[in-house]
Amino acid sequence: xxxxxxxxxxxxxxxxxxxxxxxxxxxxxxxxxxxxxxxxxxxxxxxxxxxxxxxxxxxxxxxxxxxxxxxxxxxxxxxxxxxxxxx
Numbered sequence: 606x607x608x609x610x611x612x613x614x615x616x617x618x619x620x621x622x623x624x625x626x627x628x629x630x631x632x633x634x635x636x637x638x639x640x641x642x643x644x645x646x647x648x649x650x651x652x653x654x655x656x657x658x659x660x661x662x663x664x665x666x667x668x669x670x671x672x673x674x675x676x677x678x679x680x681x682x683x684x685x686x687x688x689x690x691x692x
Contacts, residue, residue: 629684635676642669 612620631639649665682689 629680631676631680635679638676639673642672645669 610622612622614620646665646669650662678689
């Protein structure tokens with residue numbers, strides 16, 4: 606049976622959901638990685654432009670996108686390990 610979960614956003618919005626164990630979902634740790642990537646991006650774009658190289662934004666964005674791909678592939682492997690572990 607799923608556990609009820611209540612979350613309150615900073616703006617006071619209340620969210621109700623059921624906590625389930627499903628291979629179709631990210632784990633809490635994977636969600637934390639995604640949140641950390643968002644925080645890294647938001648911090649990065651606040652850095653002074655005067656110190657930026659011509660490709661810094663594109664390179665950093667590509668690195669974040671690559672991390673997103675890796676997390677997504679982890680979920681895909683749980684859903685269909687036979688397909689996603691082929692060489």
